[in-house]
Amino acid sequence: MQIWVDADAIPLVAKDIIIKTAERTQTCAIFVANQPIKLKKSKLLTMTVVPQGFDKADDFIAESCQNGDLVITSDIPLANDVLEKGAKVLSPRGVIYNQDNIKQKLNMRDFMDTMRGTGVLDLQDMSGQKPFGDRDKKAFADGMNRLVR
Template sequence: MTIWVDADACPVVVRDILFKAATRTKVTLTLIANQMLRVPPLPNITAVQVSSGFDVADNEIVRRAMQGDLVITSDIPLAAEVIEKGALALSPRGELLTADNVKGRLMMRDFMDTMRSSGVHSGGAAAYSAADKQAFANQLDRYLARQR
């Protein structure tokens, strides 16, 4: 089992939680980004730099993810693709996406995108909060506990 991180847009606080969890559990953690990232010098934690471009990091995560893996991303289309391969997705805000709920989230995302394209202002996402951090840490802990 590997945890893959869509690291270009991942909050630093989430990366720190992931580093601590990987250190504690020895789970394989791989961050994928189109820039160089610093990671702790541990054999189970790596960073992969891909070329810049639209969805290059996402495509690399989809290529590498396997059944039973966990992908950390706020990108709903990426989440849908890895879930089709049998992985799970967890947003930095602690929302666990599965085959049961990702289609609804994808439909809502597409609807909101259509609304924004037609000029409706949705206000955007709320600022990342302490509650989001706690929700993420709790979901990650539950996932890791189930894997043992």
């Protein structure tokens, strides 16, 4: 198993939990983004910088991960793609995606995208993601403990 991290927007506290989990379990963690992020020196941690562009990091992760790997992402289409390859998926807020819940999330994402695209929903009406809090941190750490042994 390897841990693949969609690192373009990973909260700092989640990054720290990933690093601690990788070291504790001796599992390689590959952080993928279109700009470098600072990682401590470790043979278990890798920073992969992909070219600038829409979904380049997602595409790299989807192509590179394998059955049994863990992917950390909040990107629903990426989660769907890697689940089809047999990878496990955990969001930075601790949601474990699987074949039973990903289609509903994907359909809702597509519906909301359509609503925004047609002007039914105003982007200014969208409040965005809430701040990453203690509850999110605990849910993410618990998810990491369940999925990485």
